[in-house]
Structures are given as structure tokens and as C-alpha cells.
Amino acid sequence: NAGVTQTPKFQVLKTGQSMTLQCAQDMNHEYMSWYRQDPGMGLRLIHYSVGAGITDQGEVPNGYNVSRSTTEDFPLRLLSAAPSQTSVYFCASRARVDEQYFGPGTRLTVT
Amino acid sequence: SQKIEQNSEALNIQEGKTATLTCNYTNYSPAYLQWYRQDPGRGPVFLLLIRENEKEKRKERLKVTFDTTLKQSLFHITASQPADSATYLCALDRSFGNEKLTFGTGTRLTIIP
Numbered sequence: 602n603a604g605v606t607q608t609p610k611f612q613v614l615k616t617g618q619s620m621t622l623q624c625a626q627d628m629n630h631e632y633m634s635w636y637r638q639d640p641g642m643g644l645r646l647i648h649y650s651v652g653a654g655i656t657d658q659g660e661v662p663n664g665y666n667v668s669r670s671t672t673e674d675f676p677l678r679l680l681s682a683a684p685s686q687t688s689v690y691f692c693a694s695r696a697r698v699d700e701q702y703f704g705p706g707t708r709l710t711v712t
Numbered sequence: 713s714q715k716i717e718q719n720s721e722a723l724n725i726q727e728g729k730t731a732t733l734t735c736n737y738t739n740y741s742p743a744y745l746q747w748y749r750q751d752p753g754r755g756p757v758f759l760l761l762i763r764e765n766e767k768e769k770r771k772e773r774l775k776v777t778f779d780t781t782l783k784q785s786l787f788h789i790t791a792s793q794p795a796d797s798a799t800y801l802c803a804l805d806r807s808f809g810n811e812k813l814t815f816g817t818g819t820r821l822t823i824i825p
Binding site for chain 1 (some may be wrong): 746748750753754755756757758761778803812813815816817818
């Protein structure tokens with residue numbers, strides 16, 4: 602099993618550009634989530650999904666969209682990048698009540 | 713909303729001693745609590761999960777306690793080693809099946825040889 606994979610590892614965007622962060626898992630987990638991690642702020646939940654076709658907002662959803670068309674994939678879209686979105690983004694998946702598996706992260710810089 | 717505090721941002725412990733990290737929460741009692749380890753430049757890795765009806769959980773040199781009266785969890789690493797140096801995060805979930813896992817900001821643990 603590859604676990605949770607994320608692409609790209611690094612990305613630099615200009616303000617106003619859009620992009621999609623990719624996330625995939627091969628563990629057949631129901632739950633998938635996106636977090637951002639900033640110094641002193643910890644991990645903050647952006648969006649999550651409890652199954653294909655079902656998504657919901659987390660703590661900091663503004664400026665981000667998600668969709669879950671398959672169990673395996675959960676892409677995160679930045680609609681119009683802003684410097685405040687400079688962060689490290691982690692995708693995670695888990696079975697319903699169980700440990701959460703994290704991807705390696707995407708380091709995003711918006712200039 | 714749930715607030716989680718991890719006792720200190722950084723903790724230095726002499727090799728061989730027991731490291732104790734604290735996680736305090738406010739508001740509702742979580743159904744369970746998890747501890748993760750995060751190394752620089754990497755994603756968090758799950759260590760232990762403890763449920764609200766469990767007082768203590770052990771895994772090798774790791775021990776977690778959960779006191780719902782004090783609204784606190786303690787995470788212990790016994791016989792600490794330099795390889796245990798990392799940031800440790802606690803995370804809470806309100807109820808089984810609720811995906812909104814809330815994380816603390818973490819404690820950066822350094823084990824000094």
C-alpha cells in the first residue's frame with residue numbers, strides 16, 4: 602500500500618492564480634480530510650468528507666473547494682490564491698473510528 | 713468550539729528520563745483522544761488512541777492517560793532516547809463518527825544525550 606499520497610510536494614503561486622492539490626489513498630478509507638499547518642496555529646481542518654459524494658466544511662474553508670467523486674481521491678482547489686494561503690497542506694484519511702493517516706504534505710507559497 | 717492546550721511549546725528532557733506531555737481541553741468531553749508524532753518536514757504519524765471510558769493505554773515505552781474530570785490527557789515516554797525528539801500533537805474527536813478531529817498546537821520534545 603502506498604498509503605496517502607499528495608502532489609505536488611512544493612508549489613509557488615502568484616496571487617490570483619488557481620490550482621488543485623491532489624490527494625489519493627489506497628486503504629479504502631471512508632473519511633478524508635484536508636488540513637493546513639501554520640507556525641503556532643497547529644493543524645486546522647479545511648474540508649472533510651465521510652464518503653464519496655459527501656463533503657463538509659471544517660474550521661477554515663474560505664477560499665478552498667473540495668469534491669469526492671471516488672473513495673480514493675479528494676482534491677483541494679484553491680480558487681484565487683492569496684498570500685494568506687501560504688502554508689503546508691496535509692491530506693489525511695482514516696476508517697470511521699481509527700487512527701488517521703497523513704500524507705507527506707504540500708508546501709505552498711503564494712507571492 | 714473545542715479548545716486544546718498542550719502544556720508547553722518546547723520541552724527538554726535528559727536521555728533515560730521519563731518525558732511527560734500534557735493536553736488540556738475545554739468545553740465538551742471528547743469520545744476519544746489521539747496522540748501523534750510529527751518530525752520536521754513530514755506529516756503526523758499516529759501513536760495511540762484512548763477512549764473516554766479508558767483510564768490508561770500503553771504501547772511499548774509510551775503511556776497515555778485520560779482524565780475526563782480534569783479534562784486532561786498525559787502522554788509519557790519512559791526511558792527516553794534522542795530518537796524520541798519530535799513534536800507531539802494531541803487530537804480530540806467529539807463523538808464516534810464525527811470527522812472533525814481537532815488538534816492541539818503540539819509540544820516540541822528534545823531528548824538531550
